[in-house]
Amino acid sequence: MLIRLNDPSAPLGSEITPARAYLNRRQVLGALTGGAASLAASPQAALASGAASASAPQPATRSILRGDDPKAQRLDARPSDLSTIERPTSYKWVTTYNNFYELGTDKDDPARQAHRLRVRPWTIEVDGEVNRPRRFDIEELLKLAPLEERIYRMRCVEGWSMVIPWIGFPLAELIRRVEPTGKAKYLEFITLADPKQMPGLRSSVIDWPYTEGLRLDEAMHPLTLLGVGLYGQVLPNQNGAPIRLVVPWKYGFKSSKSLVRIRFTEQQPVTSWMKSSPSEYGFFSNVNPGVDHPRWSQASERRIGEDGFLTRKRPTLMFNGYGAQVASLYAGMDLSRFI
Amino acid sequence: MARRLHRFTQAWICRDSFDSDAQSPLSTSRTVSPFLMARLRGLVFILAALPALRLVLWPVFELAGANPVEFVTRSSGTWSLVMLCATLALTPLRRLTGWPHWIRLRRMLGLYTFFYASLHLLTWVWLDQWFDLQAMGRDLLDRPFIAVGAAAFVLLCPLALTSSDAMIRRLGRRWGVLHRIVYLIAVLAILHYAWHKAGKNDYSEVMVYALVVIGLLGVRGWAWWGRRNRETPSSARVRR
Numbered sequence: 001m002l003i004r005l006n007d008p009s010a011p012l013g014s015e016i017t018p019a020r021a022y023l024n025r026r027q028v029l030g031a032l033t034g035g036a037a038s039l040a041a042s043p044q045a046a047l048a049s050g051a052a053s054a055s056a057p058q059p060a061t062r063s064i065l066r067g068d069d070p071k072a073q074r075l076d077a078r079p080s081d082l083s084t085i086e087r088p089t090s091y092k093w094v095t096t097y098n099n100f101y102e103l104g105t106d107k108d109d110p111a112r113q114a115h116r117l118r119v120r121p122w123t124i125e126v127d128g129e130v131n132r133p134r135r136f137d138i139e140e141l142l143k144l145a146p147l148e149e150r151i152y153r154m155r156c157v158e159g160w161s162m163v164i165p166w167i168g169f170p171l172a173e174l175i176r177r178v179e180p181t182g183k184a185k186y187l188e189f190i191t192l193a194d195p196k197q198m199p200g201l202r203s204s205v206i207d208w209p210y211t212e213g214l215r216l217d218e219a220m221h222p223l224t225l226l227g228v229g230l231y232g233q234v235l236p237n238q239n240g241a242p243i244r245l246v247v248p249w250k251y252g253f254k255s256s257k258s259l260v261r262i263r264f265t266e267q268q269p270v271t272s273w274m275k276s277s278p279s280e281y282g283f284f285s286n287v288n289p290g291v292d293h294p295r296w297s298q299a300s301e302r303r304i305g306e307d308g309f310l311t312r313k314r315p316t317l318m319f320n321g322y323g324a325q326v327a328s329l330y331a332g333m334d335l336s337r338f339i
Numbered sequence: 340m341a342r343r344l345h346r347f348t349q350a351w352i353c354r355d356s357f358d359s360d361a362q363s364p365l366s367t368s369r370t371v372s373p374f375l376m377a378r379l380r381g382l383v384f385i386l387a388a389l390p391a392l393r394l395v396l397w398p399v400f401e402l403a404g405a406n407p408v409e410f411v412t413r414s415s416g417t418w419s420l421v422m423l424c425a426t427l428a429l430t431p432l433r434r435l436t437g438w439p440h441w442i443r444l445r446r447m448l449g450l451y452t453f454f455y456a457s458l459h460l461l462t463w464v465w466l467d468q469w470f471d472l473q474a475m476g477r478d479l480l481d482r483p484f485i486a487v488g489a490a491a492f493v494l495l496c497p498l499a500l501t502s503s504d505a506m507i508r509r510l511g512r513r514w515g516v517l518h519r520i521v522y523l524i525a526v527l528a529i530l531h532y533a534w535h536k537a538g539k540n541d542y543s544e545v546m547v548y549a550l551v552v553i554g555l556l557g558v559r560g561w562a563w564w565g566r567r568n569r570e571t572p573s574s575a576r577v578r579r
Contacts, residue, residue, distance in 0.1 A: 097405035107405075205541050295482050295535065312469045
């Protein structure tokens with residue numbers, strides 16, 4: 001169950017244009033102007049058809065946003081009301097400026113080394129505290145649940161942010177199919193670690209394989225995605241192909257890439273970053289402007305591609321702006337201690 | 340008199356060139372034509388200015404990537420360190436090549452160090468912190484890597500201010516003592532860089548610069564040790 005807290009700063013539901021109406025605004029406008037040009041007599045009809053396309057239940061349509069890569073396979077996905085209406089960061093920056101240490105620690109390394117990654121055949125082992133442990137093939141996962149386009153904010157722990165139109169399905173869909181036992185309290189996510197494909201593994205930055213974790217309720221949350229694409233196309237290798245985690249209210253490093261194993265555990269897993277930099281962040285790593293990184297403040301962020309050279313940084317929001325949906329998960333917890 | 344003063348100044352700029360290997364700076368300074376020296380200086384001036392030119396042009400043409408502010412911050416920081424290493428390399432280079440005139444590039448490279456460090460600081464104050472004094476104060480107090488970087492810059496200021504011929508004359512022997520601060524600045528700069536990189540746990544680049552600085556300081560330590568051992572008996576003789 002979702003408990004929505006009354007956040008006085010949040011806009012009223014009635015003030016918000018539904019994401020799909022906003023994203024269809026060109027169709028609405030097109031219908032309006034087209035109607036005005038040809039049939040000046042009936043602008044109402046044009047309006048009505050525009051309104052109908054905006055509010056009618058959406059069939060699975062091709063996503064509205066498109067990537068630039070003509071070779072990439074397209075993915076059909078339906079729009080989601082959980083999407084933000086903020087302007088997505090350009091495809092170019094989303095796919096050329098990111099962290100994926102297995103491919104190198106510089107932010108242009110992932111895109112440069114992406115061709116080394118082999119994403120077929122690919123399977124994910126799901127085991128641990130579940131009644132039906134099994135191995136999923138990637139082709140099966142792509143058809144496991146209807147794909148949705150979710151336009152989420154992404155806040156990197158380094159102080160920059162993006163808006164990314166992900167394609168994916170709720171992780172909860174997969175969790176339900178393996179039936180967690182009563183002992184399952186946490187999930188551990190393990191990323192591929194193959195030195196033949198991943199030149200970054202030669203450095204000892206992290207104790208490979210990259211390991212992350214979520215509490216079961218966080219993993220079951222409707223915002224938590226298994227991402228298989230972005231910008232209406234299959235996930236580019238550098239963004240964690242063929243399948244990755246997307247947890248928009250936590251710092252980006254919690255969203256593990258190129259998953260090969262998901263393990264359900266009773267004990268809280270020790271993540272790679274908890275091992276290598278214990279002084280920095282703990283298990284939760286929720287976006288929190290009030291808790292500084294040891295070497296910089298987290299109170300503000302720079303939106304890539306949008307905040308220009310001479311723009312002041314924008315304030316960072318608690319839970320990356322998803323507080324209304326997720327704050328209840330942490331009720332009663334001191335978030336300055338559980339970081 | 341004017342000529343003597345000029346010789347004296349040269350001697351101070353080239354201090355190391357005569358007090359270590361008993362070589363007169365005057366005899367050697369005549370072996371290079373002023374024309375060649377001006378050419379060399381001009382070339383180094385242009386080369387050292389190129390990174391600054393790139394810093395200005397790239398963000399304008401959006402070649403600086405997704406995060407131009409990060410690009411400018413890192414680039415200006417890296418080039419301050421490169422210029423510092425180049426400045427420190429001239430004395431060992433002179434010993435290694437036996438060509439004493441490398442020293443005559445030292446002031447320019449030292450001032451370039453100050454220039455890039457100023458750009459680095461300005462990027463932080465302006466583009467990163469947006470002149471938020473409170474936030475900058477908190478950063479200085481809470482984050483040792485920023486405090487160490489700021490200390491290095493503060494120490495760099497008196498060196499830049501006393502780089503003119505007039506100041507060299509005025510300070511006399513104390514000038515050389517003051518400018519030994521540059522060794523401390525080099526150590527602080529490496530510390531600042533390493534601390535900043537701690538998050539990525541990736542010290543490979545830091546190690547390259549650290550080894551260069553250790554090498555440049557080590558050469559001096561070694562020379563100083565050798566000199567001390569050589570000079571002790573001779574100075575004893577003088578006293579007798």
